[in-house]
Amino acid sequence: MMYLATTGRRPDAPPRPAGQGRRVPGTVIALGAVSLVTDVSSEMVTAVLPLYLVLGLGLSPLQFGFLDGLFNGATAVVRLLGGRLADRGGGRHRTVAGAGYLLSALSRLGLLLAGGAAGGIAAALAADRLGKGVRTAPRDAMISLSAPPEALGRAFGVHRAMDTTGALLGPLVAFAVLWATTDAYDAVFVVSFAIGLFGVLVLVLFVPAGAVPGAGTAGAAVAAAESTSTGRRRSRALGDPVFRRVVTAAALLGAATIGDSFLYLLLQRGLDLPPLLFPLLPLGAAAGYLLLAVPAGRVADRTGRRIPFLCGHAALLAAYLTLMAPPGWPAAVLVLVLLAVFYAATDGVLMALAGPVLPLDGRASGLAVLQTGQALARLVGAAGFGAAWTWWGPRPALAVAALGLAAALVAAWRILPEREAS
């Protein structure tokens, strides 16, 4: 409620001159609140779904794996579609994002109504993924359009910190509901639906609609940035050489990441960590990300986003090297901190880097292309690392991954544009 109290006041505040705002724009806070609430809602379901399907419904692990993996590939396509839809007709970002949030919220009712029918559950999960895919790019486009270009790093940092807070709270809420009801999974779905619906309401009430969200505060700055890129208006995002360099660098670096699950597995093996404590590893990294997202964004605003983005990947490289050192608790903590730095310095920062490069009316679809390219490259990277592990064993595979990441870093150093808003 703390965030909501702030958002309630923000839109009424007098517009501040662009560039001087020491505060994060109200639209960004509102979008952060929407993401926080929505992540509570969706992580609740993620946390209980395997239990529900396998214990509650008696589905076999194989069937679960099938249901779970079914729509992962489709999300990439849907994300591109979401970006396109949002850009068409001059800024329907809020409508498209809102439809995505609403679809995901309604999918919880689908889970409830499906009962034990596998087909119905598959449809509900598909609707959830569809909603998630559709909303991501328009939402990030709205953030990048709401804050002045020189404060984008911090704006994305604030959003990602709020988003991560929701993801951390979700499983706790689910646990509380299961505990209170002696494992009534349907109650988790109902509460998740109510929370999801609340998120949609926050979006509708506190995120302004229109071609340029938050025009009152950042319109001038955006317009100024836009004037330099009028030549690229309506052009396909990938046709722009500067943007193409950003996508290439992100994809190269993405292909050199090995996937978090492998990192955690290596940590667990090194420490001989009791399996019951295993969930603490991703939790620790997420908590670090939550704390570092805003400071990293501020640094990115001061130095330009290129340096933090590259330094973030250097932190990941340092994490790989730490994993090759003799294991122990200090090394493990260092790896988690480095991983948190990596996420804080790269995730929102990449959006802040790419946003100003893209024209206003092509921003959502451009960000969608960038996110999809990065996600696919990471998928390839994780698969490659898995294969290398099988062939050569974990240590040689890690050495190869470190070499690959170092090479990708050097390449990205040369490829990434020096000045983002050229």
Next chain:
Amino acid sequence: MKARPVVLIAAALVLLGGSLGYVLHARQRNGGQRLVAAESSFTLDEPGLYYRDTASGRVARSPGVPDGPSCVRFHAGGDRALCLRALPGTPARTQAVVYDRRFTELQTVTVPGIPNRARVSASGQLLSWTTFAVGDSYAAGTFSTRTSILDLRTGYLVKSVESIPLTVDGARHHAADVNYWGVNFASDDNRFYATVSTGGRTHLVEGDLRAWSARTLRENVECPSLSPDGTRIAFKKKVSADPAAPWRLHVLELAGLREHPLAESRSVDDQAAWLDGETLGYALPAQDGKGTDVWSVPADGSGTPHLLVPGGSSPVTVPAASK
């Protein structure tokens, strides 16, 4: 403009009230104890078919009322019974409870994951269980299995069999994706059979506890179940790419490694149990879509499946006490 916070707070109250109401309703509905201990009259002394009753979630002896402990998976051998329970809440955790003949709790081990398979050796000295662990959204999206072995003679617990040196097709195998499930012990209380999966393939694996090594014997064998005379292995074989019906029960002769399909043509996702030297029992999803029924079929491939216990799972034959 001023109305927005009011609208939001009103909506929050309505949604909160609705959620709270539903939670309280669910609490009322699910009321009562979830985990129940066995009645004092319920023991392993009486020979016969034991199973888990779906409706009550408790172990029962056929025919009879379910007076046993609450379990999700159940197995018994010698003087010991093994019960897997799901602990409430997330992330999923499983409690493996070891009982004596009178269902007094001897030992409890808590492991992460959802209960999947449970086996006790014929002597009652070795126990094994498999849980099915799901990566949360930060970690991997895929599932993996975790199999433990408990030796009651020494009290030694192998938390995860994955650490065993594995030889696949004659070559030492290292991989991150190695998963074991469905352990089954031989009568010497040293050798065991299980499924190992790696690189997208499943293998029948023979393990040696004392030597602490394992080697694969054959591909496409899941959930092995050794016959009481130790000559045959019943298993589920993947015969179709259709995720709705991938498996068929087969029996493998260990001498000569020849296999034949059983008369059960439906897809069985269970570790079959030898009810006697010639008959296998297994669970199949019930017609009404809720829970499972226990069926039996001859092990030699002849005959037809026979419905043994409606609304049951985890069948196990408890022989007369050999004292």
